[in-house]
Amino acid sequence: MxxxxxxxxxxxxxxxxxxxxxxxxxxxxxxxxxxxxxxxxxxxxxxxxxxxxxxxxxxxxxxxxxxxxxxxxxxxxxxxxxxxxSQPDHDRVRSDFLFILFFAQFLPPARVGALIDERIAWYRQSLERMEDCTETNVVPAGAAFVRGMGIAVYRAAAEYLETNRDALVADVAEPEALVAE
Amino acid sequence: MxxxxxxxxxxxxxxxxxxxxxxxxxxxxxxxxxxxxxxxxxxxxxxxxxxxxxxxxxxxxxxxxxxxxxxxxxxxxxxxxxxxxSQPDHDRVRSDFLFILFFAQFLPPARVGALIDERIAWYRQSLERMEDCTETNVVPAGAAFVRGMGIAVYRAAAEYLETNRDALVADVAEPEALVAE
DNA sequence: GGTTGCATGTAAATGGTTACATGATTGT
DNA sequence: ACAATCATGTAACCATTTACATGCAACC
CATH class of the missing domain: 1.10.10.10 (Winged helix-like DNA-binding domain superfamily/Winged helix DNA-binding domain)
Structure with a gap:
């Protein structure tokens, strides 16, 4: 495209x-x-x-x-x-955030926490904007559908980060604990 | 990066x-x-x-x-x-799929349905692969976290598409119905 | 006084994809 | 027979970003 x-x-x-x-x-x-x-x-x-x-x-x-x-x-x-x-190209996602987090064990635990917190804030802010968007004029069905999908996906992402943040930070803080046991 | x-x-x-x-x-x-x-x-x-x-x-x-x-x-x-x-760059998503769906009202309803069905199948297949991935060796915490986030997001996407597919197809099939009323 | 927003446009540099070149083996 | 997998690498091409060029108005 x-x-x-x-x-x-x-x-x-x-x-x-x-x-x-x-x-x-x-x-x-x-x-x-x-x-x-x-x-x-x-x-x-x-x-x-x-x-x-x-x-x-x-x-x-x-x-x-x-x-x-x-x-x-x-x-x-x-x-x-x-x-x-025309047949749409495959989606392309480029996320340095996920790439960096993939190697969380090489980062200071505080950095891991900060990275995730920033991202949660970003998702929450985006969600607010998307939900607040009370359109005056009629929104075409396609636009409403895409907006709804965005909200669903961002919400799932934010919730996942909120739920699992502390466990990851704890894990990278005690890397030997699991291995030694 | x-x-x-x-x-x-x-x-x-x-x-x-x-x-x-x-x-x-x-x-x-x-x-x-x-x-x-x-x-x-x-x-x-x-x-x-x-x-x-x-x-x-x-x-x-x-x-x-x-x-x-x-x-x-x-x-x-x-x-x-x-x-x-280093501070990660913003995520970049390039989705022709969402761009095309945004303009669903310009497409034949059957095409809209097919597009969504293909995408659901793709998400479900990806999810299967991600979940089946029963690693023999220990997965580092970061990798497990990222994998979990992928699963959470893809699941939300698939569920949204499954839930809202029929309504969108119906909407684009009857574009005048709502406007005329 | 500096930044942001409005408003257009070009040029250079970047970075990456696509296609090519080569070639054996294995599976359908 | 043909496609796919393994395996490396180059070169042309493409698209986009970034920086430059210009300049006023409004806001802080």
Whole structure:
């Protein structure tokens, strides 16, 4: 799934500028399962414009660069629908947190505890934001489904960390205890 | 977290060849939260060897390229321990599956159902493998913790998909029903 | 006075994947 | 016969990130 398709997806929800598309991946609904930077978005929008998949309307602004507002064309909508039918790539998770924790026995116990506490706080904060999200407008079924899955998974992760944190810290504090016995 | 640190991590569990390191990321315990390809592993091992962080011992084999078995040096062990102390980067999830499902209303209902069914099967299969993993040797506390977290999260994901699948398929089949009412 | 937010864009550097190259053995 | 497994390695290619370039307004 390339940056161009990602942009089409955001635009299918309504017109937006490059800056606003970035926000959708940084704080918005996509932030938990996809990312895109300016360096990827701006060139993608130019390419999509050249291909006629998006239309661009410049909004003049005082003391600021013109805001370029992009919207899907009919052709763009078709291209996006077609892209959605392709078989999705496997999910890719890159978690340095889990990699580091895997080697918890090489870390000071306090560090292990701190690492887990930070992560619990992060999950709890994310959950609050996701649950608070009382949308004014009607949320499409797909968006609601994905949001619900995010909440379910994050909740399970936070609960697991909370439940097992102390046992892990104790284990790495007494590495010989089990082996000696 | 670069490929070199990833290799050091695998080698901290015991000596291995490049091919075996690859397997650790493809089917092994790291496969769910990190990935590395031959193109990343072999150059990393060479660099680590030049830096004196790993030692290499060639094992002659008949009718096959020599197997190069790498192992951590004392210097390598220190470097790895130091790398583990650095603040982990944020987790990065790239899920085309969730992105596509987010736009479920643009897909044929049957496709939505099939997509979810495939994913449930994948989670269930992964869970079986993770749970079956009755290790003969003692599992370090960190590894057990990470494995447990994987199981908890995958289970929550599978259960959510199973519980909410039919409702989503029904929703996308009758998109007007709710809006018209 | 410094940081954050708004707003666009480019260029260099990074890092990694994919494909290629080689080749025997074992299983279907 | 054909695919998969074992086994290493290189090179081209790709995508993305990071840094740079510019600049005002609002907030602390």
């Amino acid at each position: 390339d940056s161009k398709t990602l942009c089409l997806g955001v635009l299918s929800r309504g017109e937006a500028s490059g800056y606003e598309i970035k926000k959708a991946f940084e704080e918005g609904p996509f932030s938990h399962f996809h990312q895109a930077s300016f360096g990827a978005i701006y060139p993608s929008l130019n390419a999509l414009s050249n291909e006629g998949l998006v239309a661009c309307r410049a909004q003049a602004q005082e003391k600021r660069p013109d805001k370029k507002i992009y919207s899907l064309t009919a052709k763009g909508r078709d291209a996006f629908a077609a892209a959605l039918l | 670069d490929s070199k640190t990833l290799c050091l991590g695998v080698l901290s569990r015991g000596e291995a060849s490049g091919y075996e390191i690859k397997k650790a990321f493809e089917e092994g315990p790291f496969s769910h939260f990190h990935q590395a390809s031959f193109g990343a592993i072999y150059p990393s091992l060479n660099a680590l060897s030049n830096e004196g962080l790993v030692a290499c011992r060639a094992q002659a084999q008949e009718k096959r390229p020599d197997k190069k078995i790498y192992s951590l040096t004392a210097k390598g062990r220190d470097a790895f321990a130091a790398a583990l102390l």
